[in-house]
Amino acid sequence: MAATQVGWIGLGSMGIGMSKNLQKHLSKAGSPSLIYTNRTLSRGELLQELGAIPVETVKGVASKCDIIFSCVSNDAVLQGITDEIIASGDIQGKVYVDCSTVHPDTSKTVSNKISAAGAEFVAAPVFGAAPMAEAGKLIFVTAGPPTAITRITPYLSGVMGKSIIEMGPDVAKSSLTKIAGNICVVSFMEVISEAHVFAEKTGLGSPTLEKLLSDMFGPVIESYSKRISTGIYAPAPDGKAGFDVSLAIKDARHALNCASGVGVKLDVSGIALDHMVKAQQLQPGRPLDSSSMYGAIRYESALDFFTDLCKKRDGSI
Template sequence: MTTVGLIGLGAMGSGMAASLRRAGHSVQVFDVRREVAAAFAKEGGTAHDSLASLGAACDVIVSVVVNAAQTEAVLFGDGSTPGCAASMKPGSVFVMCSTVDPNWSVALEERLEAMGLRYVDAPISGGAAKAASGQMTMMTAGKPEAYALAEPFLNAMAAKVYKLGDSAGAGSKVKIINQLLAGVHIAAAAEAMALGLREGVDPAALYEVITNSAGNSWMFENRMAHVLAADYTPLSAVDIFVKDLGIVLDMARASKFPLPLSSTAHQMFMQASTAGFAKEDDSAVIKIFPGIELPKSATQL
């Protein structure tokens, strides 16, 4: 039996682990919040107290952490706590689900292969609800021998698993392009709603019309619902798009490719972050617009 482990039981990772369990797999988990891992294991599975323990127990490890720096710490330790790579069995697979610089992903594959480990570059998209229902999207790239072990678990976690190349990098490039569109769409949605508020349009009516008209986008429909509810609980925080659009711009800058809309959207998220909204939901980018009164929650009325 091939064993699977998952690191990072956040908004996406908890749903992915639940999807693996629902598919009949015995899931090994680790989270820095030990009580979260223990709560997951009560419903089925095994919680590990250390990354080294998880690494030794699993043939396939799925990492669902925020960025490249956290992925490095998960694999190689943080200077005080060992990571999982040193204890992983030869031939085991590390599946990396974070949004990272594609060149970093390529280098990570080489580093792991030198240790006798396999790698799948596998960024994810779809949000927490789709992760929980096993309906998210995975943008993957990896060698056939890595897929051979990892594929049953990828299919358990995602409705669509796109194979974009036989070595690392392609998955991360496609995810970065997806993040370009996602960030620009959120910024544009916020700008449109802000203009409506400025002009005295009823925001609920505006939302209803736009979501049934040609100007709609998935991001407008999803994120402006947060604005109407005055709920800025961070499912995806402002600083995520400071990071992700920064990676978009870095990738384009390397080949001197112009991205004017991405640059503007990045500046909007940067402004929201420095204005104190860094940890709020990314829809809080609407708070940078002056002279508007945002909808209030029922408790604020």
């Protein structure tokens, strides 16, 4: 029986770390090397150095692979990739696994298309930022046919992630779970940003607040606080965001859309969305992290968008 060939599509801030860990696992197991593609293929140079094999197109990956993973920026890109996979030839018996954060309706549409073409689809969005992807510590939320879940599980826990939350056969459930988690994350970030601005304006000071957050709520909340205190919220003009604010805006809009459909108000998510959009308006063309809502809240509170730490880093003071 031929060895399983695994493929990867998408090398953004999450995909690059995930695919590197997958290739390391395949190499250690003596399995065929990962075949990958990306819109900018040169982004995979480090992956290629680990032994992975680049190809020019999605069709090239799909035609060669038995299991195909993707991690892409938005719903439209996922839909386009799905169409290319189906157009690659006979995909009977293959498994397509998408790790992106998309609307539940998109997951259902993709699943229907893939199933109609004779393959199986697994929605497998992940919890965790780029450093967790690099460290192989992501949390996967999987939904899809049990046979497909069984085939992909050896590549998830202990390889790209630390755990798996299984949601059954309905692919919409994994997307909804990810959206529920994002409601918490964006709300935490909004509240922590407001608290930091409060601490600065009252003279309490951000270091004191961060110590309180760490001691009282633990390392996860402390990590959100450090996105503010270390200047991650607003990278240098030539830098790159850990999680781009445009993606966080997309995720927040998905949450608000799903909530509206069932008659639920997400007040904090709505406020956070407004602040992220405001941050983009205040700093057009500049790389901004999802936590850049902090800069918008600073601006609304008569503070500079950038902290002194950011300005010193950028050489503006």
